[in-house]
Amino acid sequence: MRLSKYFLPTLKENPAEAQIVSHRLMLRAGMIRQTSAGIYTWLPLGFAVLRRIEQIVREEQEKAGAVELLMPTIQSADLWRETGRYDAYGPEMLRITDRHEREMLYGPTNEDMITDLFRQSVKSYRDLPLNLFHIQWKFRDEVRPRFGVMRGREFLMKDAYSFDVSAEAARRSYNRMFVSYLRTFERMGLTAIPMAAETGPIGGDLSHEFIILAETGESEVFLHSDLLALPAPGPEVSYDDDLAPVIRRWTDLYAATSDVHDAARFEAEVPEAKRMRARGIEVGQTFYFGTKYSKPMNAAVAMPDGTQAPIEGGSYGIGVSRLVGAIIEASHDDNGIVWPEPVAPFKVGLINLKSGDKDTDAACEDAYAKLTAAGVSVLYDDTDERAGGKFSNMDLIGLPWQLVIGPRGLKSGTVELKNRKSGERSEMTAEAALKKLTS
RNA sequence: CGGGGCGUAGCGCAGCCUGGUAGCGCAUCUGCUUUGGGAGCAGAGGGUCGGGUGUUCGAAUCACCCCGCCCCGACCA
Structure with a gap:
C-alpha cells in the first residue's frame, strides 16, 4: 500500500478525551474515530488490525473443532422471554421496536438464539459434541463507556457455544476452548492468565476469565507469579487428546479476580514471595452453564436408550475489538505503538x-x-x-x-x-x- | 446511576470573572528557501463560539433549560 493513496489521518497532538495510552494511540495513529460515546468508526489501519486478530481467533477456534456461522445483530425479544432473560438482562440491553411494534433488541450475546437454532436442527446424541461460533458485533449499553475500544458499547466479539450430552463431555468441550484460548492469546504476543471468575448474567458454575496484566486494567487480580512464566501449549497440541492435565497445570496455581478472591486461600496456597496483586484486562471468558438454557428452551436430544436428555452447554467469548486496545496497552513505548508481528497491520x-x-x-x-x-x-x-x-x-x-x-x-x-x-x-x-x- | 469537569476553526488551547470588531499554536492551501528524526520566511482560507430561551442598545461572556463528551465511583467481552 502506498501511503499517498491510503487513508491514514494521524494526529500530532493528543485528543483531550483520551486518557489511557491505547485510546490515545489509536486516535493518534488514525485507527479509530469516535462517533458517539462508546461507538467508533474503524479507519483502515485499525480495521486491518481488527481483521488480523479476528483471523487468528478464527483459526484457533477451528483447530479446536468449533464451526463458524453468523447470527444477526438484531434479535427478537420472544426468545429472550423464553429463557427469562428479557427482564433479567436489564438496561444494558438495547431494546428496539420495529414498525409493527414488535419488540426487538440489539444482541448483547447469543445463547438464546443459538439454543433456538440448535433445538430446531439437532435431535440426536449422534450429532454431538457440537461447537458453533460466530464473530459478530454486539451492543451493550454500558452505563459508562470509556477507554476507547476497551470498553465500548458496540464491540466485536467472538462467541462460541458448545453442546454436549453429558456434564463430562461438556467439560471436555470446555477444556478444548480453554486450551484454544491459551493458544490464541499466545499467538498475539500476549500473556493471558486464566482466572477463576464470576459467571454474571450468563450463569453457570464454572468460569474463567482470561486476563492480561496491565496497569490500566479494570479488574483487580490476585495470582501466583509462576503463572506468568507458564508456557502456553504449542501449536502441536492435539484437541483429540485428554486436555485435563493442561487445564490442571494452569488452574492449580492460585489466580482469581477480586470478585471471587479468597484472601485466606491465597495466603495458604501461595508463598509470600510469589503472591502477586495486579490489575488486568479481561480479553476472554469461558462459561460452563449446564442446562440453564436447554431446559427452559427444550433443547434436548435423543439418547441411545431412546430417552430425551437436555443438552449441557457452555459459551466462550473473546473480545476481538477490545484486544486491539489490550495489545497496545501491553506493547507500546513513548514514540507510539509497537505491534507484535502477528497482528501488525x-x-x-x-x-x-x-x-x-x-x-x-x-x-x-x-x-x-x-x-x-x-x-x-x-x-x-x-x-x-x-x-x-x-x-x-x-x-x-x-x-x-x-x-x-x-x-x-x-x-x-x-x-x-x-x-x-x-x-x-x-x-x-x-x-x-x-x-x-x-x- | 451518584459525584465532578468540559463544549470556541481539523487538533491542542486562550478569551468568559469585569458584556462592546473572535484570537494563538499546530494542521491545511499558495510561493520561495530548505530537505537523514515532526524546518524557515511571506501570504491565504477556514467559526451559526454545542443548541434553545431570556436579560440587555449590544451576549462566546450574564441567567435558565436542554443536548453532547470526559473523569472518579458503583456495574461489565
Whole structure:
C-alpha cells in the first residue's frame, strides 16, 4: 500500500478525551474515530488490525473443532422471554421496536438464539459434541463507556457455544476452548492468565476469565507469579487428546479476580514471595452453564436408550475489538505503538527519505515491488513529507520493521533496516534487507 | 446511576470573572528557501463560539433549560 493513496489521518497532538495510552494511540495513529460515546468508526489501519486478530481467533477456534456461522445483530425479544432473560438482562440491553411494534433488541450475546437454532436442527446424541461460533458485533449499553475500544458499547466479539450430552463431555468441550484460548492469546504476543471468575448474567458454575496484566486494567487480580512464566501449549497440541492435565497445570496455581478472591486461600496456597496483586484486562471468558438454557428452551436430544436428555452447554467469548486496545496497552513505548508481528497491520514500513529523487524513488519502487511480490505487506511512505515527519509517523503506527531508503545511504550502496521493538538500526545492502524481511 | 469537569476553526488551547470588531499554536492551501528524526520566511482560507430561551442598545461572556463528551465511583467481552 502506498501511503499517498491510503487513508491514514494521524494526529500530532493528543485528543483531550483520551486518557489511557491505547485510546490515545489509536486516535493518534488514525485507527479509530469516535462517533458517539462508546461507538467508533474503524479507519483502515485499525480495521486491518481488527481483521488480523479476528483471523487468528478464527483459526484457533477451528483447530479446536468449533464451526463458524453468523447470527444477526438484531434479535427478537420472544426468545429472550423464553429463557427469562428479557427482564433479567436489564438496561444494558438495547431494546428496539420495529414498525409493527414488535419488540426487538440489539444482541448483547447469543445463547438464546443459538439454543433456538440448535433445538430446531439437532435431535440426536449422534450429532454431538457440537461447537458453533460466530464473530459478530454486539451492543451493550454500558452505563459508562470509556477507554476507547476497551470498553465500548458496540464491540466485536467472538462467541462460541458448545453442546454436549453429558456434564463430562461438556467439560471436555470446555477444556478444548480453554486450551484454544491459551493458544490464541499466545499467538498475539500476549500473556493471558486464566482466572477463576464470576459467571454474571450468563450463569453457570464454572468460569474463567482470561486476563492480561496491565496497569490500566479494570479488574483487580490476585495470582501466583509462576503463572506468568507458564508456557502456553504449542501449536502441536492435539484437541483429540485428554486436555485435563493442561487445564490442571494452569488452574492449580492460585489466580482469581477480586470478585471471587479468597484472601485466606491465597495466603495458604501461595508463598509470600510469589503472591502477586495486579490489575488486568479481561480479553476472554469461558462459561460452563449446564442446562440453564436447554431446559427452559427444550433443547434436548435423543439418547441411545431412546430417552430425551437436555443438552449441557457452555459459551466462550473473546473480545476481538477490545484486544486491539489490550495489545497496545501491553506493547507500546513513548514514540507510539509497537505491534507484535502477528497482528501488525503491515509488516514493513518503507520510508522514502527523498521522494522525487530519481535514484531514491527507483530503489524504493524496487524494494516495494519485491517485498509485495514475496507476499510481505508493506506500507510505502511515498509522500513528499519531510524525513523527520515520516520517521515519527512510522514509529507512531508501530509497524514491526522500517526499511529506510535515502540518497545518502544509496551513495554507499546501503539502506537502513530498523526494528521497531528493539529500536536497533543496521545498514546493509538492499538485497540483504529484502532477504531478511522475506525470510 | 451518584459525584465532578468540559463544549470556541481539523487538533491542542486562550478569551468568559469585569458584556462592546473572535484570537494563538499546530494542521491545511499558495510561493520561495530548505530537505537523514515532526524546518524557515511571506501570504491565504477556514467559526451559526454545542443548541434553545431570556436579560440587555449590544451576549462566546450574564441567567435558565436542554443536548453532547470526559473523569472518579458503583456495574461489565
